[in-house]
Amino acid sequence: MLGALLVLAFLPTFSWAHWSSGPWRTNATYVNDNSSVAADPYVRWDANTAAYWAYSTEGADDGWYYGIYTSPDLSTWSKIPGGAIKNDSANVWAQDWFWAPECYFNEKTGWYFLFHAGRYTEPKLVAENFKYPDFEEASKIGVAVSRSPAGPFVEIADKPIDYYPFDPEYHDINLLMSPPYLVPPASLDIGDTAPLGTYIPSIDPNVFWDDDGSIWLFFSRNAYRNWVWSDEFDRYIEESNIYAVRLDDKWWHDPHARTLPAVHESFRDVHKGQPEGWVDSVNSSYPGPTRKDGSVPVISYKLQPQAWENAHVNDHVASNGTLKNRRWSEGSTTIKRYDSFGQPVYFLTYSANNYESPDYGVGYAYAHSVAGPYYKSGSNPILSQDASRGVYSTGHGSILASSTNPAELYYPHHARPDPSADRYLYTARFSVDPDSLYVGFGADEGDLRLPSGVAPFSISASPLADAGNGTVSWNVSVTAASGAAFDLTSPQNRVWAEVANGSVASVDGSVVTVARAASGSSVKLVYQRARSNATQPWANVVQFQGLGQDEVTVETEVSV
Numbered sequence: 001m002l003g004a005l006l007v008l009a010f011l012p013t014f015s016w017a018h019w020s021s022g023p024w025r026t027n028a029t030y031v032n033d034n035s036s037v038a039a040d041p042y043v044r045w046d047a048n049t050a051a052y053w054a055y056s057t058e059g060a061d062d063g064w065y066y067g068i069y070t071s072p073d074l075s076t077w078s079k080i081p082g083g084a085i086k087n088d089s090a091n092v093w094a095q096d097w098f099w100a101p102e103c104y105f106n107e108k109t110g111w112y113f114l115f116h117a118g119r120y121t122e123p124k125l126v127a128e129n130f131k132y133p134d135f136e137e138a139s140k141i142g143v144a145v146s147r148s149p150a151g152p153f154v155e156i157a158d159k160p161i162d163y164y165p166f167d168p169e170y171h172d173i174n175l176l177m178s179p180p181y182l183v184p185p186a187s188l189d190i191g192d193t194a195p196l197g198t199y200i201p202s203i204d205p206n207v208f209w210d211d212d213g214s215i216w217l218f219f220s221r222n223a224y225r226n227w228v229w230s231d232e233f234d235r236y237i238e239e240s241n242i243y244a245v246r247l248d249d250k251w252w253h254d255p256h257a258r259t260l261p262a263v264h265e266s267f268r269d270v271h272k273g274q275p276e277g278w279v280d281s282v283n284s285s286y287p288g289p290t291r292k293d294g295s296v297p298v299i300s301y302k303l304q305p306q307a308w309e310n311a312h313v314n315d316h317v318a319s320n321g322t323l324k325n326r327r328w329s330e331g332s333t334t335i336k337r338y339d340s341f342g343q344p345v346y347f348l349t350y351s352a353n354n355y356e357s358p359d360y361g362v363g364y365a366y367a368h369s370v371a372g373p374y375y376k377s378g379s380n381p382i383l384s385q386d387a388s389r390g391v392y393s394t395g396h397g398s399i400l401a402s403s404t405n406p407a408e409l410y411y412p413h414h415a416r417p418d419p420s421a422d423r424y425l426y427t428a429r430f431s432v433d434p435d436s437l438y439v440g441f442g443a444d445e446g447d448l449r450l451p452s453g454v455a456p457f458s459i460s461a462s463p464l465a466d467a468g469n470g471t472v473s474w475n476v477s478v479t480a481a482s483g484a485a486f487d488l489t490s491p492q493n494r495v496w497a498e499v500a501n502g503s504v505a506s507v508d509g510s511v512v513t514v515a516r517a518a519s520g521s522s523v524k525l526v527y528q529r530a531r532s533n534a535t536q537p538w539a540n541v542v543q544f545q546g547l548g549q550d551e552v553t554v555e556t557e558v559s560v
């Protein structure tokens with residue numbers, strides 16, 4: 001008990017170094033639950049604010065795009081009011097489908113970059129990027145910038161990045177189809193009569209900085225308008241695939257962040273003149289693009305078929321003609337490691353199947369060169385639905401390390417607690433072994449260990465003004481080692497108040513109120529975490545430094 005009081009009172013300044021050392025440990029745990037609506041989450045540790053930040057397709061307030069959440073511990077999240085990009089801010093170039101943001105920070109220039117997809121629907125803009133004014137689903141990638149991880153982010157320019165990805169070998173069978181574009185030609189022979197060449201709609205950006213200084217953009221070729229013939233199923237299947245392209249790096253080094261990213265010259269206009277007979281524009285009122293840039297195919301069924309990606313290839317008949325036959329792979333994240341021979345290994349996680357279905361899951365592929373070839377793992381999918389645990393539609397995450405240990409990796413992603421629920425932010429431990437070319441996930445259910453660097457916790461209480469009604473209140477704050485405060489209204493963590501003689505205190509988020517009648521007694525404020533066990537939902541948190549030291553609860557005492 002003495003230890004407890006010492007820790008609590010003196011935590012920020014008191015040094016234990018004389019008799020105890022090693023990292024702080026805590027038995028605080030977290031539970032993946034439905035507290036934060038999030039889709040396609042991208043999460044990073046931000047040293048400037050000493051907190052984790054999450055960016056999501058969903059979760060923004062009206063009038064904003066992209067939800068932003070912040071967390072001291074990678075598990076209890078507080079929503080930032082608004083969102084990342086204000087709808088009426090300058091340069092918002094897309095009309096809709098603002099999807100899958102990722103945020104990167106340049107330490108040298110102090111700018112935060114938010115990459116995201118957006119869709120053009122205005123025929124003139126659609127044609128300028130995709131040749132046809134009625135091109136179905138005209139998605140492009142844009143970049144907005146901010147001085148703060150909390151935003152607001154403002155688009156660098158009123159247009160997407162300077163990149164016109166083009167596929168000269170695609171027979172554009174969409175030109176043979178009619179809205180609602182559910183029924184492709186019945187045979188490859190018919191499909192092959194379609195004109196060659198199409199611009200590629202792009203979504204799901206993931207920027208990768210290689211250690212030779214080159215910057216790469218991984219993205220997904222939007223499924224819409226990408227029907228691929230399958231001999232195996234004797235039909236066209238609408239696919240999304242993953243591609244990579246090298247970016248120029250002027251934008252990254254611009255001290256004013258006013259330079260829009262552009263494709264690297266080695267990929268610029270490499271399909272110039274292809275295919276033969278190409279006409280830039282189909283309508284003089286709507287000029288088409290004149291550039292035709294390259295890309296490297298990274299993940300597709302054609303490059304390497306895996307049966308788990310076939311969950312929706314029969315959807316058209318199964319839905320009585322209301323859905324397309326689909327096969328999607330998207331939402332990639334790439335990281336690099338070296339094996340014990342010093343050989344580089346690039347690991348790429350991706351999500352396959354329809355995000356709306358419970359089958360959405362995660363697989364991975366590896367390569368020894370950034371542009372591939374990438375080999376899918378035979379263990380795929382490595383993260384997928386499990387009805388016995390009530391986890392569905394797992395996917396589209398990102399990879400990050402804990403704030404204090406670069407080797408301790410996590411994969412925040414989205415999942416649904418039942419097949420028709422919204423998508424929520426879940427986090428699982430992630431392991432990588434370049435020697436065995438292995439990537440794996442830890443548990444995402446039950447009581448999960450907090451990341452390193454969160455403990456030790458500190459708790460403090462400051463008296464609030466006398467309400468004059470016979471009560472006395474304190475504003476309580478619990479902070480992580482980084483100094484970042486916990487949201488005490490979160491369903492994951494709370495402060496519990498114990499009044500010495502057993503009279504009842506009330507706790508409302510961070511505010512603890514006690515009857516003034518309890519004058520002279522003391523109130524103990526204890527930090528607790530939610531447990532997955534419904535019969536014992538709250539548990540005191542204990543922490544200690546090094547091994548063999550007494551565990552102490554995170555508590556403080558106030559007198560009435």
Ligand SMILES: *[C@@H]1O[C@H](CO)[C@@H](O)[C@H](O)[C@H]1NC(C)=O
Nearest residue numbers: 033034035417418421422424
């Ligand atoms: C969240 O989970 C709780 C507990 O399982 C449940 O009672 C509640 O209905 C869920 N809320 C949403 C919005 O899914």
Ligand SMILES: *[C@@H]1O[C@H](CO)[C@@H](O)[C@H](O)[C@H]1NC(C)=O
Nearest residue numbers: 061062063064065087088095
């Ligand atoms: C953004 O503004 C446009 C034009 O007023 C409106 O159509 C659209 O619904 C708005 N979107 C959001 C997310 O507020």
Ligand SMILES: *[C@@H]1O[C@H](CO)[C@@H](O)[C@H](O)[C@H]1NC(C)=O
Nearest residue numbers: 123124133282283284285286
């Ligand atoms: C070009 O577009 C205009 C405006 O939508 C339309 O009136 C015209 O018929 C189109 N011309 C052709 C050749 O499609």
Ligand SMILES: *[C@@H]1O[C@H](CO)[C@@H](O)[C@H](O)[C@H]1NC(C)=O
Nearest residue numbers: 316317318319320321322323
């Ligand atoms: C399937 O669609 C057809 C045509 O729309 C309709 O007549 C039929 O009743 C539908 N069948 C089922 C089982 O929904």
Ligand SMILES: *[C@@H]1O[C@H](CO)[C@@H](O)[C@H](O)[C@H]1NC(C)=O
Nearest residue numbers: 466467468469470471473513
């Ligand atoms: C006294 O006032 C405080 C602050 O307004 C309020 O939270 C509390 O519920 C009130 N208590 C009573 C007994 O009225």
Ligand SMILES: *[C@@H]1O[C@H](CO)[C@@H](O)[C@H](O)[C@H]1NC(C)=O
Nearest residue numbers: 464474475476477485510511
């Ligand atoms: C409690 O303290 C926090 C942090 O200083 C502050 O943001 C909040 O407004 C305070 N709450 C009350 C009820 O005073």
Ligand SMILES: *[C@@H]1O[C@H](CO)[C@@H](O)[C@H](O)[C@H]1NC(C)=O
Nearest residue numbers: 501502503517518519520521
């Ligand atoms: C606790 O003490 C206060 C006064 O100090 C008194 O009003 C209250 O009734 C006591 N509660 C119990 C359960 O003894």
Ligand SMILES: *[C@@H]1O[C@H](CO)[C@@H](O)[C@H](O)[C@H]1NC(C)=O
Nearest residue numbers: 531532533534535536537538
């Ligand atoms: C939940 O916790 C209680 C108390 O520790 C224990 O008796 C019970 O077996 C636990 N239930 C489960 C499902 O773990």
Ligand SMILES: *[C@@H]1O[C@H](CO)[C@@H](O)[C@H](O)[C@H]1NC(C)=O
Nearest residue numbers: 027028029529539540541542
């Ligand atoms: C932490 O350990 C204490 C003491 O052993 C225990 O009472 C408490 O339930 C544990 N808390 C958690 C979150 O496991």
